[in-house]
Amino acid sequence: MAPPNLFIDDEALTDRQKDVLNAALGLLVDGGDGLTMTGVARRASCSKETLYKWFGDRDGLLTATVQWQAAKVRMVPVDRQTLDRRTLAIALEKFGRDWLTVLTGDISVALNRLAVSHAGQEKRNLGAIVLEHGRNAMARRCKPVLEAGRDAGLLTLDDPEKAFRTFFGLVVRDTQIRMLLGEHERPSMEQISLEARQAREHFFALYGA
Amino acid sequence: MAPPNLFIDDEALTDRQKDVLNAALGLLVDGGDGLTMTGVARRASCSKETLYKWFGDRDGLLTATVQWQAAKVRMVPVDRQTLDRRTLAIALEKFGRDWLTVLTGDISVALNRLAVSHAGQEKRNLGAIVLEHGRNAMARRCKPVLEAGRDAGLLTLDDPEKAFRTFFGLVVRDTQIRMLLGEHERPSMEQISLEARQAREHFFALYGA
DNA sequence: ACCGAACCGTACCGTACGGTACGCCTCGTC
DNA sequence: GACGAGGCGTACCGTACGGTACGGTTCGGT
Numbered sequence: 205m206a207p208p209n210l211f212i213d214d215e216a217l218t219d220r221q222k223d224v225l226n227a228a229l230g231l232l233v234d235g236g237d238g239l240t241m242t243g244v245a246r247r248a249s250c251s252k253e254t255l256y257k258w259f260g261d262r263d264g265l266l267t268a269t270v271q272w273q274a275a276k277v278r279m280v281p282v283d284r285q286t287l288d289r290r291t292l293a294i295a296l297e298k299f300g301r302d303w304l305t306v307l308t309g310d311i312s313v314a315l316n317r318l319a320v321s322h323a324g325q326e327k328r329n330l331g332a333i334v335l336e337h338g339r340n341a342m343a344r345r346c347k348p349v350l351e352a353g354r355d356a357g358l359l360t361l362d363d364p365e366k367a368f369r370t371f372f373g374l375v376v377r378d379t380q381i382r383m384l385l386g387e388h389e390r391p392s393m394e395q396i397s398l399e400a401r402q403a404r405e406h407f408f409a410l411y412g413a
Numbered sequence: 414m415a416p417p418n419l420f421i422d423d424e425a426l427t428d429r430q431k432d433v434l435n436a437a438l439g440l441l442v443d444g445g446d447g448l449t450m451t452g453v454a455r456r457a458s459c460s461k462e463t464l465y466k467w468f469g470d471r472d473g474l475l476t477a478t479v480q481w482q483a484a485k486v487r488m489v490p491v492d493r494q495t496l497d498r499r500t501l502a503i504a505l506e507k508f509g510r511d512w513l514t515v516l517t518g519d520i521s522v523a524l525n526r527l528a529v530s531h532a533g534q535e536k537r538n539l540g541a542i543v544l545e546h547g548r549n550a551m552a553r554r555c556k557p558v559l560e561a562g563r564d565a566g567l568l569t570l571d572d573p574e575k576a577f578r579t580f581f582g583l584v585v586r587d588t589q590i591r592m593l594l595g596e597h598e599r600p601s602m603e604q605i606s607l608e609a610r611q612a613r614e615h616f617f618a619l620y621g622a
Numbered sequence: 623a624c625c626g627a628a629c630c631g632t633a634c635c636g637t638a639c640g641g642t643a644c645g646c647c648t649c650g651t652c
Numbered sequence: 653g654a655c656g657a658g659g660c661g662t663a664c665c666g667t668a669c670g671g672t673a674c675g676g677t678t679c680g681g682t
Contacts, residue, residue: 220629236533240669251630253672262670314533316594321530323595324445324523331595339587370615373586377578378548380590385525386532386540406579406619429659449639460660462642471640 217272221258224248228269233314236321241265263327270315270330274337277306287356289412293404295349300375300400303342307376308390312338313383320384343368360413367411374403426481430467433457437478442523445530450474472536479524479539483546486515496565498621502613504558509584509609512551516585517599521547522592529593552577569622576620583612 217225227248231239241262245252259265306312316334323331346368353359361367377399379391391399426434436457440448450471454461468474515521525543532540555577562568570576586608588600600608 235535236530237535241671242669245631249630251632252670253631253674254629256671257629316590317529317533319595320526320593321445321533323593324526324530326444326446328595331593335591335594335596339590366611369586370583370611373582373584374579375582376587377582378585381525381548382544384529384532384540384593385544386528386537387544402575402579409619410615450641451639454661458660460662461640462644462661463659465641466659 217268220250222272224250224255224258224265225269225272228265229273229311229314232269232318233310236314236317263329266318266322267329267333270319270333271337273311273315274334277312277337277341287352287358289358292349292353292356292358293408296371296407297400297404299346299349300371300403301396303375304379304391304396304400305393307380308383308396316380316384339372342372346371358413359411361411370410371403371407374406375400426477429459431481433459433464433467433474434478434481437474438482438520438523441478441527442519445523445526472538475527475531476538476542479528479542480546482520482524483543486521486546486550496561496567498567501558501562501565501567502617505580505616506609506613508555508558509580509612510605512584513588513600513605513609514602516589517592517605525589525593548581551581555580567622568620570620579619580612580616583615584609 224244228239228244231243231247241252241255244265245255255265259268316338319330319334322329343365347364350359350361350364350367350371354361354364359367379399383390433453437448437453440452440456450461450464453474454464464474468477525547528539528543531538552574556573559568559570559573559576559580563570563573568576588608592599
């Protein structure tokens with residue numbers, strides 16, 4: 205059964221509905237199993253019938269949860285005027301730091317795990333959503349900065365997309381896949397800062413004008 | 414119930430057992446669901462009872478499948494004598510090419526999906542196995558080459574582990590996570606060659622002596 | 623005060639799947 | 653040829669979970 209309304213535009217959600225999604229997310233974060241309709245209903249103190257009325261079916265609930273939570277990920281915007289090499293470097297480094305912090309967080313790991321599992325079956329929605337709000341959102345934020353850097357004569361890059369993908373690689377490296385595969389020692393703040401700094405240095409070494 | 418014998422050392426497997434594991438793998442590759450004991454039994458033309466006798470339980474079967482298949486991944490070894498800059502570059506580039514080819518293959522994607530899902534529940538085995546035969550195997554093959562490059566005065570690196578992780582990032586970038594999340598347009602051979610070449614160039618730009 | 627909508631709690635149904643039991647067949651060994 | 657081990661096919665059981673039904677309660681509107 206199709207969900208009655210699939211709010212691709214979010215925030216047609218009442219507070220109570222957000223409570224439900226929070227419950228689902230909580231269940232998801234501490235152990236992907238346990239995320240059952242009965243479990244969500246119990247944790248949110250609501251009835252299963254309500255869940256089905258609001259979200260159509262299990263998949264609708266999952267989609268709503270992922271969509272709503274993924275949309276929360278916000279990177280700090282960077283104002284592109286008054287761009288000199290130092291502010292650009294600071295911006296990129298902070299970018300990497302924020303990104304690594306989000307990536308290694310419980311919620312991000314749980315969401316990506318769910319989406320990856322989901323992409324294994326035929327239904328592809330969750331993977332697309334997470335990709336959109338994850339990698340692609342990062343790209344949308346990052347590429348204008350790179351282009352601004354190029355226009356300011358600070359960076360030498362032909363294709364912003366390719367440069368972004370390299371930046372992605374320099375920042376994320378093997379961190380994400382290791383977390384997804386169950387290595388639960390999250391890097392510390394200091395570690396993240398260090399890695400972001402090195403990513404920035406490396407990126408400038410490769411693309412600095 | 415625990416599997417009767419958990420052959421952490423592989424290849425205590427008869428041909429018939431390998432047939433079974435192949436069936437499981439096939440089921441896994443075309444759509445992670447459908448990978449059910451009944452499905453495997455049907456596909457391998459064997460009885461469920463035999464499956465349970467051989468592998469203990471579903472988890473044992475999955476583990477055996479992943480372990481056996483993951484062990485198949487072989488990178489071409491690199492002889493570290495007579496190392497000049499050109500052969501090192503060729504080795505690293507081929508390394509990247511092979512790695513991207515494996516990573517984007519159906520089997521690798523399916524295996525990693527399964528392992529990631531599995532790591533979401535409390536049982537962590539599969540994640541560890543894939544990590545060991547994936548990233549870690551790559552590291553074990555790669556780091557000696559990097560150290561040889563350093564000893565030959567071709568590379569400047571303090572910590573091989575850190576250098577390897579950067580190499581990993583330069584090669585893999587966002588490719589793996591995108592495949593895992595369901596983006597099924599696999600990069601072509603030409604695309605992979607291009608990316609491996611750029612990864613090699615970038616790596617030398619960062620670590621070349 | 624009354625009514626209806628929304629919702630909670632719980633009981634219930636159907637099915638899919640992990641795991642077991644059992645009858646039959648095949649084949650190697652004596 | 654007799655026999656037992658190993659294995660195939662199938663029927664079966666228990667349970668977990670997605671999904672539905674329904675009675676009881678709260679609450680806002682009239």
